[in-house]
Amino acid sequence: MNKAPSSEAGDADPSSSDSKPDPENGNSAGPNSPTGADERAGVSWTARLGQRLAALPTNTIGALWILQAAFLFTIMSTLIKLAGSDLSVFQILAVRQAVMVLIVAPRIIRGLPTSLATKRPDLQIARIIFATTAMLCGFTAIIELPLADVTALSFSKTFFLTIFAIFFLGETVGIHRWGATIVGFLGVLLMLRPEGDGFIDPFALLAIIGAACAGLVMVILRILTKTDSPTTILTYQAVFVGLIMAGPAIYTWKAPSLEEWGLLIMIGVVSWAAQMSNIKAFRAGEATAIASLDYTRLLYATIIGALVFSQWPSVETLIGAGIIIAASMYTVRREAVRGRQLARAAEGRGYNN
Template sequence: MDMHQKDPEPSQAAGVSAPPHGNRLNRKFAELTGHLPSNTVGAIWILLAAFLFSIMVTLIKFVGQDLSVFQILVVRQAIMLVIVAPKILSGLPTSLATKRPGLQITRIVFATAAMLFGFTAIIELPLADATAISFSKTFFLTIFAIWLLGEKVGIHRWGATIVGFLGVLLMLRPDGEGLIDPFALSAIAGAACAGMVMIVVRILTRTDAPVTILTYQAFGVGLIMLVPAALTWQAPTLVEWGLLLLVGIVSWAAQMANIQAFKAGEATAIASLDYTRLLYATIFGALVFSQWPRLETLIGAAVIIAASIYTVRREAKRGRELARAADGRGYNN
């Protein structure tokens, strides 16, 4: 596989297009920020995306106290599918034509697992802890890039990866008997699956149209969740229906903001701002759930974030594009 082939633009890789009202909002935003440098515009978008993603996980944690994660996922996917349906339908039958059906299925499976494990951790762990552990996807991404994409990694990137792994171990913090919180392991599993999704999407965008990737993800994840959601279904209250609707809308809006961020700015200049999610998660966790992150979690997150920023900036100097930069970010959140 040619590792030097240029990946598509983030907005294309994400495979999502805003509906007409979204385009009007984008034009209005462009008018307001047209005088600003592109990286500043990208920074504004990614800060907005981080805030919206934090709102999303807060809503999921809140509604997850009474409803199963399967139910939350299937309703979320249905709402997002309705929002992007015009794009999918306008692309038929092209939107169903894939040159890599095996990879499409692989991505659907890992995307489903990433959301299932990740959302379970969000519901069961303090919000900041689950968010911090999710940052370990950078570590897994490096490993998968070496294994599946054949990327050549030097001593500096290996060093950053090892440091990041130590940060993961610090956050897991086994107890006196060497046992690890199963929900922390769920968060790690979700991060690993998210890293795999980003690798697979990077490969898929070289052969399949963005709308095709979107269509298979939209239908695939929802279909997988239908049976377990039906088995665990509890009739939501009117308030819970409202919260579920917000989860779907905010999820879509967060992905749109994330796409616009990497469309406007350079990944190496704005990617580190995504870590503001930890700040938001800490604030929302304290205000809404009266939960504070452990000291080990904060230290471990700082280690992972530092290693990640070092890796991104070093690879930028070498003129390489990391898979983590833009591809697939919207598929596992």
């Protein structure tokens, strides 16, 4: 009885000598036998799952991460809209950044000073500037516009992303991805109905500006994730955006209620999870290959807008959503086929190390 079972299956070594099969695992050999068998089975299943995920094309892995990020960002937008009914966008942003700093603080402290080390301070500064602008514009639009409308407007970042990726990443965008991007953007325009007030509303214009800045941030992320860790990238944004927002937040501060404090804390937690998912997505996959999956946020925003805010989508919104989803699925299907070549070729990443 000198074998100590592990309490954490994920930390166990599947190649350990303790992983030998038990010829009597179907019988009750003792109180510890079923538990040991379950642990060994759990480790084996986890190892097999990890191997299968690692064998996937990198663009497929990136697609899975960005789908998770899309859902979390929609939840974040919903919480911001709820909190923004009585609190300023500066206050929301300041508390959000403070919560994110607290979440990553243990990892930063354990890894000091390397956890704050960056090989591209210029890109970190650029990301902070564009991220601050994107969040101020985007959060204001979320508070003032219907959730589905501001989500649709934010999709214009795909157009900016494709252009920026060509110039700054050197990515080669083929006719298929160009076509899918353009068709998806036309779907957004259909939902906005340009002949109406879609682009006249100042808050809609803010959403477009925020989308352009978000496109730049995504391109910068694609470069930064090759040199800096996800924690370092997130820390720089969380700390410095929070410092920038501190002054305006103090000036416009209103004492939150207990419910509002709960919303503010949740905004920070969900934002951290969404940011980490987004960083991992663009670390794994090609920017122009996986960005179209962000369109799934429209589905989430439509459902939540109807259930929480009683904002039902129009016929134009539904048709536009169908166009966007079709374009997104076409891109995913094509990139899944080509992903293995892209995973092996440095030039398929859009740039050479």
